[in-house]
Amino acid sequence: MMSLDIATLYLVAALVAALLGVMLLYFGRQENIVALTWWGAAYIVGAASVAAWTLASSRLGAGPALMLNAIGMLACGMVWNAARVFHGRPTSWPGIAFGALLWLAALAMLKSDAYAMRITVGAAIVAAYAVLTASELWSERRKSMKRRWPTIVIPVLHGFVLMLPILIGDLLRGDDSAFAESIWVSVFAIELVLYAVGTVFIIFMLVSERTVSAHRVAASMDPLTGVFNRRGFAEATARIIEREANAGRPVTVMILDIDHFKSINDRFGHPAGDQILREFAATLTNTLRMTDLCGRIGGEEFAALLPCSMDEALIAAERVREAFATSGLVVDDTPLETTVSIGVAGGPAGTELEVLLAAADTALYQAKRGGRNRVASASEEPVSLVKERKVIAKAGRPVAAAGVVRRVAPLGGVRA
Numbered sequence: 072m073m074s075l076d077i078a079t080l081y082l083v084a085a086l087v088a089a090l091l092g093v094m095l096l097y098f099g100r101q102e103n104i105v106a107l108t109w110w111g112a113a114y115i116v117g118a119a120s121v122a123a124w125t126l127a128s129s130r131l132g133a134g135p136a137l138m139l140n141a142i143g144m145l146a147c148g149m150v151w152n153a154a155r156v157f158h159g160r161p162t163s164w165p166g167i168a169f170g171a172l173l174w175l176a177a178l179a180m181l182k183s184d185a186y187a188m189r190i191t192v193g194a195a196i197v198a199a200y201a202v203l204t205a206s207e208l209w210s211e212r213r214k215s216m217k218r219r220w221p222t223i224v225i226p227v228l229h230g231f232v233l234m235l236p237i238l239i240g241d242l243l244r245g246d247d248s249a250f251a252e253s254i255w256v257s258v259f260a261i262e263l264v265l266y267a268v269g270t271v272f273i274i275f276m277l278v279s280e281r282t283v284s285a286h287r288v289a290a291s292m293d294p295l296t297g298v299f300n301r302r303g304f305a306e307a308t309a310r311i312i313e314r315e316a317n318a319g320r321p322v323t324v325m326i327l328d329i330d331h332f333k334s335i336n337d338r339f340g341h342p343a344g345d346q347i348l349r350e351f352a353a354t355l356t357n358t359l360r361m362t363d364l365c366g367r368i369g370g371e372e373f374a375a376l377l378p379c380s381m382d383e384a385l386i387a388a389e390r391v392r393e394a395f396a397t398s399g400l401v402v403d404d405t406p407l408e409t410t411v412s413i414g415v416a417g418g419p420a421g422t423e424l425e426v427l428l429a430a431a432d433t434a435l436y437q438a439k440r441g442g443r444n445r446v447a448s449a450s451e452e453p454v455s456l457v458k459e460r461k462v463i464a465k466a467g468r469p470v471a472a473a474g475v476v477r478r479v480a481p482l483g484g485v486r487a
Contacts, residue, residue: 113147124137327412
């Protein structure tokens with residue numbers, strides 16, 4: 072009766088795994104996610120291995136039936152490889168096959184009556200793959216512990232159950248002939264079902280998380296130029312401003328506007344204008360440092376935030392202006408005069424982005440009015456809105472009287 076119950080449990084586990092594998096294969100093909108296809112194939116191969124071993128053990132004998140478990144080791148390697156592929160790593164064919172080859176070698180080396188030892192070796196192989204899979208799923212450490220804990224707990228629990236023969240080996244190996252009837256075999260059969268379902272939960276959690284992240288990134292990026300859009304720029308710079316404020320360091324903002332952009336659209340059409348925008352975005356990102364942030368905040372207008380002093384930002388702005396002016400762009404065999412006007416404003420630690428942008432925008436207007444193709448800087452540092460409101464409140468004046476417009480002066484000697 073016990074053998075029938077255990078066989079039934081294994082067949083149920085195989086059926087559940089096969090159904091989950093078909094589901095993963097379907098979604099993998101529908102969504103064109105290679106990792107899901109690997110996971111689905113691994114589940115189907117693993118289900119076939121469990122079913123074949125369960126049905127063949129009473130007909131072929133223990134030895135030949137145990138050799139079928141090599142297919143299960145192969146499935147474990149495929150699960151591990153699926154986690155690798157999910158994180159963009161290449162397929163490891165030797166790693167997939169290593170466990171199966173090691174299992175066959177163990178069967179050849181161990182005595183035929185060392186039943187418990189063979190099962191323990193097999194459990195160790197599968198447990199090792201479970202740990203490797205957990206390690207791969209945990210590899211994106213940008214995620215918080217709250218979101219990532221199932222990716223560690225479920226595979227590790229699976230590995231723990233598999234390693235019970237080693238942890239309590241003395242109790243199980245006292246009588247090898249009774250090993251097949253031990254409580255561990257029943258626990259393992261039940262755990263196979265729980266692990267299969269739990270792993271699918273992890274898989275869909277990770278896929279959903281990545282999909283949401285991709286949509287969030289898409290919502291914050293400008294599809295034409297590949298830099299931040301206005302929303303993404305504001306969100307990203309808020310974190311930088313807070314970080315620099317905590318360290319007591321200043322930040323500087325640029326607003327950059329491509330000169331005579333409308334005339335380019337009128338003369339050569341919007342495709343040419345789009346190309347100019349892409350070229351300028353590339354020039355901007357390649358000229359600034361990796362720690363600087365830039366984005367397209369509307370039309371031909373861009374903005375950049377630099378965690379540095381005003382003097383350093385002015386040097387960087389001049390590099391951008393010169394690089395774009397000498398880019399040598401040609402449209403329909405006609406060389407284009409590509410210039411940009413830049414307004415720069417810096418402020419003390421903690422100055423809000425909107426305050427810096429307002430001051431930089433005023434500086435940009437001065438640069439445009441002064442002849443374009445130049446850099447202009449705010450002559451006065453803008454004051455944080457929070458600090459200014461506190462000063463106004465102490466003086467007993469209405470908060471609405473606070474203004475952020477500052478006088479600006481062009482940077483002397485910076486001209487095309």
